[in-house]
Amino acid sequence: MTALAAPDTQAHRVRTAIETLRTRFGDRVCTTHSVREEHSHGEALDISRLPEAVIYAESTEDVSETLRVCHQHRVPVVAFGAGTSLEGHVTPPEHAISLDLSRMTKIIAVNTDDLDCRVQAGLTRQSLNANIRDQGLFFPVDPGGEATLGGMCATRASGTAAVRYGTMKENVLGLTVVLATGEIIRTGGRVRKSSTGYDLTALFVGSEGTLGVITEIQLRLYGLPETVSAAICQFTNLDDAVATTMQLVQIGLPISRVELLDEVQMGASIRYSRLENLKPLPTLFFEFAGAPDAVSEQVRTTETIALDNNASGFTWADTAEERSRLWKARHDAFWAAKSLAPGALVISTDCIVPISKLGVLIAGVRRDIDASGLQAALLGHVGDGNFHALLIAENSDDGRRRILELDRLIVGRAQSLGGSCSGEHGVGVGKQEFLETEHGDGALSLMRALKHTLDPDGILNPGKLLPAGRVYGREASLNS
């Protein structure tokens, strides 16, 4: 036999890393096709690639060991939670390892007195809430799907309750993060506020696995409200529904949720969720929570403002069952829209604008939709100015192309109104093309510099979030 130098290709390096990891983790290193398939995409099914292996981590130390090995062999690593992300975040690049954190579901501590807890990143928000309910506590951020809290951190998730409680950004107090080298750091802490250094917690929240892997999270919790009330009201035109929401936000009414469904979405939801007493009209879903008198007052104020804006058909849901039926209808909106054209392709857009621009935006989007000839249902977290269009087309390459073309028009409209191309789904692969318009070359070049600082070899979820381009300070450092 001839002695040959080991080939230093990506394919070889990932094989070496997998062998090394297998000696450490045994059958928690999985290379069967079905498991690799499960980890090849999130909910955006078209952005898909098999990882070379899936590692099931059970602790921060496991994540650290995996990253140490991948760092040594320069192998890309993609953290994976519940696989519910919508913009291709968890799709591996070539010759990569998928690092599955879904077994890390421990609730490490719940501090009832301080309204906080520490959990492992693979825990879902539903599991957390089921576990803390009997202590009178809940975690409010609600993106709809059964996401892991680590994934929600990574994408800076929000959802229907953000208008009252904020997003993950406002509700994460601290993190344990494994850096590209495998080094474990802790950020933030248990206190409600602090002025002692750069806000590393905020740097990792929304970084989509590109700066480090989040393994533990310190979360704010809230006491279950004494009283909860929900309602629906309907409008003959969308502007009145938007005006109602704007006025409620402007007077500072601490509403828990306010969701808008347009006439197309309502038509679908009435059929899908059997809301027979409602009409296919623009509709607001409200939730109020707090002390009894405060809730009554919010309800009265809301009714007054809505009626002033020509609302009709107020339906109140005061029991837990009625409320849950109502909100299930809202959460099933995607499936209801899908039922408009069985077998069709449905893709959700995700724009946000300052609330005063929402009416203009939606009117423009309706025109774009009509011109496109596609079907579309609109719904939104209207209290934040965040809205989704569920775009429906034939399930084909042409259908997909038409949807993406329409999405570009919608995003362009939102950005030209001072908005953002993603309120809550994140960038992943799908939104990269819009980032330069949104942030400018300067801010993007600084983001790239941060990426290079934290992950100089580019092993952390490469190809996600940041489009290629100038790196701040790179020219200077070459000269120095």
Added chain:
Amino acid sequence: MTALAAPDTQAHRVRTAIETLRTRFGDRVCTTHSVREEHSHGEALDISRLPEAVIYAESTEDVSETLRVCHQHRVPVVAFGAGTSLEGHVTPPEHAISLDLSRMTKIIAVNTDDLDCRVQAGLTRQSLNANIRDQGLFFPVDPGGEATLGGMCATRASGTAAVRYGTMKENVLGLTVVLATGEIIRTGGRVRKSSTGYDLTALFVGSEGTLGVITEIQLRLYGLPETVSAAICQFTNLDDAVATTMQLVQIGLPISRVELLDEVQMGASIRYSRLENLKPLPTLFFEFAGAPDAVSEQVRTTETIALDNNASGFTWADTAEERSRLWKARHDAFWAAKSLAPGALVISTDCIVPISKLGVLIAGVRRDIDASGLQAALLGHVGDGNFHALLIAENSDDGRRRILELDRLIVGRAQSLGGSCSGEHGVGVGKQEFLETEHGDGALSLMRALKHTLDPDGILNPGKLLPAGRVYGREASLNS
């Protein structure tokens, strides 16, 4: 004459930079002793050094031009607003330029419909509030002093209203920042939430001028509440006052402010602010704001909980005049404490703990104070777990030494209870020694790496915030 190479000393470089800047800015480059003296320190008078010159910027472009010149000549630059910082943040290092932004007081835009505004960094919060009051709006973050909004961003300021409205972190939507090279970037935007990239806004908020100079700020605003009510109640022991606050926070009562003054502070405030109907006992100051029924309900609930915890002497202040007298007494607490020992040195500590630890912490701090033989008044933003001890000693080197010794004990106690060495004043020079205990070597090494990335030549407020130490990734990059 012999031709000599120009000396490349710090002193020479700063002179060259000043000459260059003078050709650009004329008499807005100021080198008179009195102006330099004004810019030699914040409110921590003992940490003082004259800058070589003061530049008065009037625009983002002025700041950019100044940094471009200072970058070229590697001259340190310290941004200066109102000079109210407490930890030595604005004290220049040797051979530095002080960049004064206090003339940048423009309100660029107020968006009533969206509850936001954009202002220049030199505007004070008082000026902003005076300007937007007639539009029914206010900005709630209230650190007490007449600080600039840029300075408040830089130190991640908070104050009495943070329990309800959050700190600068929660209320800054976006920034214009000038980087070390003079490049101007914009971060964030006008939308309420966004998931499109690293949170650069949060990176600069709290960075104390060490990563860039903030020149414009997009702020959240709030509608003036319909009803405001204030109250005081007194307790025979501090534990009951703390227990009252904890219970109010735990039930999620949306109180606007809740401030604790201990018996020493109350004794001083009664004399200083003529609160004759009150006793020198531990006292809570409350403020409630919102819709009328909600406020009445909050008031009733608070009274019930306080009385359950043995409160007495409830005093209600429903008129604006009574409220303002009450809150003036709270805001004058520092001066009241100073009046306990005229001519003495008074230094404010600034710790924060999870609220459940506040009682234990304060009891321990009282023991430390008694053992030290110094006088001290305690007061705090007790709803956040944030408290200040006003430590009083003879105005001498020995007095200062005794205060700093006592402060170390207090910080150590807070940190050992899961707390932070600064809730709101920031790190500056004064708190650097506590950062390693608080964040660990890993997080600190990452902060240093961020500093090196944004400011490789170390010209932005050098010597502040970060103690010297390991830089994440530095070893790796030397090897590669």
